[in-house]
Amino acid sequence: xxxxxxxxxxxKKPGASVKVSCKxxxxxxxxxxxxWVRQAPGQGLEWMGWISAYNGNTKxxxxxxxxxxxxxxTSTSTAYMELxxxxxxxxxVYSCARDYSVDTTMPGYWGQGTLLTVSS
Amino acid sequence: EIVLTQSPGxxxxxxxxxxxxxxxxxQSISSSYLAWYQQKPGQAPRLLxxxxxxxxxxxxxxxxxxxxxxxxxxxISRLEPEDFAVYYCQQYGSSPIxxxxxxxxxxx
Numbered sequence: 001x002x003x004x005x006x007x008x009x010x011x012k013k014p015g016a017s018v019k020v021s022c023k024x025x026x027x028x029x030x031x032x033x034x035x036w037v038r039q040a041p042g043q044g045l046e047w048m049g050w051i052s053a054y055n056g057n058t059k060x061x062x063x064x065x066x067x068x069x070x071x072x073x074t075s076t077s078t079a080y081m082e083l084x085x086x087x088x089x090x091x092x093v094y095s096c097a098r099d100y101s102v103d104t105t106m107p108g109y110w111g112q113g114t115l116l117t118v119s120s
Numbered sequence: 121e122i123v124l125t126q127s128p129g130x131x132x133x134x135x136x137x138x139x140x141x142x143x144x145x146x147q148s149i150s151s152s153y154l155a156w157y158q159q160k161p162g163q164a165p166r167l168l169x170x171x172x173x174x175x176x177x178x179x180x181x182x183x184x185x186x187x188x189x190x191x192x193x194x195x196i197s198r199l200e201p202e203d204f205a206v207y208y209c210q211q212y213g214s215s216p217i218x219x220x221x222x223x224x225x226x227x228x
Contacts, residue, residue: 035217037165045157045165045208047217061216095164100176106155106212108176110164 002026004034004096004111011117012086020114022079022096029077030054032099035107036070036081038092048094050105051079059105086118122147122211126220132228139196141223143209148189153213156185156194159222160205168207169194201227 007021022034036048049060051070058070069082079096093113100108123146133139143154152172157165167176169185172192182197196203204227209220 044221045219059215108167
């Protein structure tokens with residue numbers, strides 16, 4: 001079965017960077033893209049971007065352009081999301097999600113989420 | 121970007137009742153690329169409906185989706201206790217992908 005397992009919780013200071021990992025299993029990694037979505041405490045879902053695990057093409061949310069980088073390592077079936085210049089309003093649960101099918105970019109299979117706390 | 125507005129913000133119903141949740145888009149969503157997710161506290165979202173009306177794998181048939189263009193609906197025919205949660209619509213037809221603000225379905 002499809003599983004997306006993320007790295008553990010992080011605490012960072014403002015201005016720092018964080019890199020969250022998402023290890024996939026149960027399917028052919030390069031056949032599907034992966035989205036990253038975040039959810040601030042008590043708030044709704046915010047799409048951060050998407051990466052093709054086939055060729056590394058990316059799409060990022062405009063508000064995060066320049067601060068976020070999404071990558072994949074096909075040798076370990078792992079996706080990464082790096083966020084730089086952290087601010088307190090980056091405090092959120094960050095989730096990766098595999099495309100539901102090969103012909104859409106719709107998140108279908110989600111990781112368990114990684115809590116990022118940004119605080120001085 | 122396409123803005124999705126969900127209504128109502130909170131819906132209070134009893135088990136066994138029918139729930140109707142609405143999602144309106146600021147512009148037409150191409151090819152009905154509209155999905156619905158259910159999220160319970162402390163859990164990841166769960167895909168319920170994609171393509172406006174197709175149920176995802178393993179989703180009970182009491183969940184149904186309808187609509188096209190700018191107006192979409194999620195219907196839960198007879199509420200079970202485990203259905204009380206927050207529901208989000210999402211469009212994936214154009215970039216950026218966007219979500220509605222959510223509808224909280226609570227037990228009356």
